[in-house]
Amino acid sequence: MTDIDKTGNLLAQIPKGEGKGLPPVHLWNPDFCGDIDMRIARDGTWYYMGTPIGRKAMVKLFSTIIRRDDDKYVLVTPVEMVGIQVDDAPFVAVSLQADGTGESQVLRFVTNVEDEVVAGAEHPLRVELDAATEEPSPYLHVRSNLEALVHRNVFYQLVELAVTRELEGKAWLGVWSSGVFFPIAPQPD
CATH class of the missing domain: 2.30.270.10 (duf1285 protein)
Incomplete structure (x- = not known):
């Protein structure tokens, strides 16, 4: 997930499913790569580096790979995990x-x-x-x-x-x- 460009485009590969359900993020336990400057505001707006992510498809993609571990929110792929900030609920x-x-x-x-x-x-x-x-x-x-x-x-x-x-x-x-x-x-x- 460290491969995100300045407009919030995900550059890392996420395995393609069969079009059914969500990715099995609960099964993925990659190394934690640190926090990134991504935040979900209380109104549901996603920000990357202080700028709203305007592409709804990108927000929907990120929303499928979010997980909460205790009180920490992370985005998870099979190969990396990064922390993000959530103001209230994702x-x-x-x-x-x-x-x-x-x-x-x-x-x-x-x-x-x-x-x-x-x-x-x-x-x-x-x-x-x-x-x-x-x-x-x-x-x-x-x-x-x-x-x-x-x-x-x-x-x-x-x-x-x-x-x-x-x-x-x-x-x-x-x-x-x-x-x-x-x-x-x-x-x-």
């Missing part, structure tokens, strides 16, 4: 389609790199509250230990779909997807 959930209602509702999200994710037991939703501002930051599990920050407009859609359910003796607002209830916030008194 993906952003930018659209939502809700099918059905109640416990049989299914929530389908699309990320900024066009990954489609159905919320459920394998892809849970969670909401963190900022301790100082109490502003919610909702996340959707995408794959392995990688998440998407749910865009504010999409979060508003979730809130519109929210229903009340009692959890551990307290009323919560939340949404159903694939038979799983995901709490968003305690029901105001």
Whole structure:
């Protein structure tokens, strides 16, 4: 991955798959080659050497070889691994389609790199509250230990779909997807 030109073009070879699925980055354990000046901003914009990577195909390619090892994000090929900076989450959930209602509702999200994710037991939703501002930051599990920050407009859609359910003796607002209830916030008194 050290072979990236100034416009963010990947020069190293990544094995071509059969057009199905993602590269098996979890199986690749090459030597760590250091950190590179690549950053994913909170809004999902990818930067290389301080400049946004404008080629969507390049961003999509990089998004297939990202991995999180503990709290460190890396881009991995079979021959090298480099560290990158991620401001919040590597993906952003930018659209939502809700099918059905109640416990049989299914929530389908699309990320900024066009990954489609159905919320459920394998892809849970969670909401963190900022301790100082109490502003919610909702996340959707995408794959392995990688998440998407749910865009504010999409979060508003979730809130519109929210229903009340009692959890551990307290009323919560939340949404159903694939038979799983995901709490968003305690029901105001």
